[in-house]
Amino acid sequence: MNIPSKLIEDAVTEISRLPGIGKKTALRLALHLLKQNEVHTEALALALTRMRQEIQYCKTCHNISDGEECSICSSMRRDKTVICVVEDIRDVLAIENTNQFQGLYHVLGGVISPIQGIGPEELKIESLIERASQNSGEDSVKEIILALSATMEGDTTSFYLAKRLNEKGIKVSTIARGIPVGGELEYTDEVTLGRSILTRINYSSE
Amino acid sequence: MNIPSKLIEDAVTEISRLPGIGKKTALRLALHLLKQNEVHTEALALALTRMRQEIQYCKTCHNISDGEECSICSSMRRDKTVICVVEDIRDVLAIENTNQFQGLYHVLGGVISPIQGIGPEELKIESLIERASQNSGEDSVKEIILALSATMEGDTTSFYLAKRLNEKGIKVSTIARGIPVGGELEYTDEVTLGRSILTRINYSSE
Structure with missing residues (x-):
């Protein structure tokens, strides 16, 4: 694809580095941003940069976090x-x-x-x-x-x-590994079905 | 979806404004950027901002352009x-x-x-x-x-x-409107086929 603008070409190259996004989709996204008001692109760029620069990982559980400890680890509940x-x-x-x-x-x-x-x-x-x-x-x-x-x-x-x-x-x-809820027995693969029999759950009162 | 980080949530909101990208895909892209080196995110953000701010439209043909006149209009060929x-x-x-x-x-x-x-x-x-x-x-x-x-x-x-x-x-x-190259006659819709007969091209030497 021969894009007549270096600026768009650079943007397309960067966007298409993302997983699952090819050159064509990247171009569609770039042209979409061009059609929109400038503030949208700025907000997107800022959100991405801030996320990458300021993100922290919880010191306890290594989950993503906005501070030293994530909201789950610091919750009292x-x-x-x-x-x-x-x-x-x-x-x-x-x-x-x-x-x-x-x-x-x-x-x-x-x-x-x-x-x-x-x-x-x-x-x-x-x-x-x-x-x-x-x-x-x-x-x-x-x-x-x-x-x-x-x-x-x-x-x-x-x-x-x-x-x-x-x-x-x-x-x-x-x-537990087993048949997904809503799944039909006859369409479940053998390994899953076999495991779900081996790890069956006891219903009777002991 | 309940994202425990405001930074990621903002990024996801902005990414999912793009056409064809929902919240789930946006989250996947955001987490992908987090896994990558910081320079990738910076390059992406910069390319988008530059594209939006510096892009110009050709004064002659209104095509996208890096200058006043696009490369096609200014070409001598x-x-x-x-x-x-x-x-x-x-x-x-x-x-x-x-x-x-x-x-x-x-x-x-x-x-x-x-x-x-x-x-x-x-x-x-x-x-x-x-x-x-x-x-x-x-x-x-x-x-x-x-x-x-x-x-x-x-x-x-x-x-x-x-x-x-x-x-x-x-x-x-x-x-010309007509059957696409490689298209089979029997699968072409009626309107297209009808038009292609009406606007037939003369092969005989006049």
Whole structure:
């Protein structure tokens, strides 16, 4: 594509670096901004720059934060005895949207993946062990919930974490794998279905 | 969606103002920028701001330009006797990519659309008439090619322009409507097929 303006070409090049945006879409976005009032472009540029420069990560859970400690860790309403371990920030948002979890989080920053060269030391694992080991009276951690992806890497990481945490005598659980709510049995893949039978939940009163 | 950071929320709001980008995609893009080095975000913000602030429109053809006159109008290689009238800048790029047109352009900035309240005076029509009327010896305009969309509004605009330009005694043509190259006859819609028969091209030597 031969764009007659260097300014637009530069903008298109930068926009198309974003994931899932090609040259054509980038050009459409650039021309859209040109049609709009100048304040829109300024607001966008400022918001992006400020976000990148001023963002901080919570010193406790490594979640994104506007200050030293994120709004979840500093909240008085959260149950500080349960920590949910997730891969990245988006998982925190996903779980928060369910409104089913009132504890704290711990963002690992990835999963163990030998192929991509990510070992345990690249992840925030030591700080998790430390958090779990701290005995601060009423607020000492009682349970660690592992909420990692149901992939080979996720499972490896879960296994590694469970081993490390069990040594400390902390209860470790993982989120259930099974048929999605609303899913039909006959269309569920064999592995998921098999797992959901193995990890069945007891309904009868014991 | 409940984003725990005001900085990210602002960025997401601004990104999702762009056409075709919703809140989820905006968040994905914002988190992508956070993962990248800071220079990427800065380059993007700068490119957008510069584009919006410094862009100019060619004083002759109203195409985007880095200076007073665009690279097409100021080129010595272009045929100044033919002007192709298009709706917007993207159409210029599309036609340039075909490498089939060596003349100049005229960007109307839209088409006549009573429903959207766009009348002839909202478009760059007077400057087109002026360009067409100028008699500058060898370079005086011999033909105006209308290359507007094949919609009701596009056709209305073409009709209006043809009427105005014919008054000045200038040859006016419109790009052909017909079956797309590579298109099969049986899958072509009736209106297009009907038009392509009416506007058939004579192969026999006259």
